[in-house]
Amino acid sequence: MSVWDLLQNRLFDSVVLSLESVGWDVGTLGVADRELIALWRAETTITCTGFLSYLGKWGLGCCCIAITALEDIGAPIRAEVLRSMLNIAGPHLNRVGVESYIDILLSLSETDRLRLRRLDEAFGLCSEPLARLIVEHYGAAKFAH
Template sequence: MRFPPILHVDFEDDALCLSWADGLVLRQPLSRYSQLQSATPEQRADFRIHPHGISVSWPHLGDADVGIDAFDWIWEHLCRESMGRLQALEWQLEQLPEDDQLIVALWRLEADGYNGGFLQFFCNWGEHCCELALKALVAIGARSTHAVVSRQRQLIGPLEDHPQLQRLWDIPELLSDEQYELIGGELDEQLWSAMEEVPTLAVKYFYAG
């Protein structure tokens, strides 16, 4: 099924508003897009919607194109909705429907993965959340991201029975210098690149429209 296209682009007082053919309407603060925030009404109106409605660009604004990706916006929306339901359940992840659990796990992988890498994600959220994230990556078809995260998880596996492992945040201290550099250096760099596939694949899988 063809993904519903962006139909309308509007500017409100301090927000950019996008509307999709299926009725979805999302807003983001203009402060996230400094060039649009400082643009004149005429410059803002000079936008182009991709022929398939998957992006919007302002090709004549500034030295480089200013662009909005529909999948990024909708993925952020889905994550915000699932995290809101998790908060309403007082952060009891297992009480969420399965799709929400998978979205939360992916959101945590992205948020911590981009911030501090795989070790931050795993040490903050543990084995169950990592398993959910891997399950979600398989479900949406994010093969590159799944391969990297699986490898990183495999590398910390031998520490499970280490006598000095009292809490998850002991893991970075128990890794050898070579292991730490592989997980947090080479593989994290691969992870950051691979995760670029997640928003589009996740939206196509989770978004019902």
């Protein structure tokens, strides 16, 4: 584990404690904290259980915040991977009978399931130094306290 990973984990731990202190109401957090929460949720959920689980658990709003945050911190490749995953699953969100991410998975063609699986893998393998980018973008204000 690198120093960047350790510092990123400190940022994530701090923002999760802030979220817990406001009763898990993300809307009460400032913009930077909402972005950190969206990035934390994307990184941990997509890496562990995949994009559809992420989308089902945290929603479209969280996904959109994460895409914007990734672009803002200088991670355009990872933002594009996340956007591509959303472009595959997004059209299925409002279909009749879709109540969970499993319903979305079942409504995808085999080709789209394969594309989504490959994008899930690509999300964690992007060459961008995500931990460093997150710490450099959000860390100065957080570590100054």
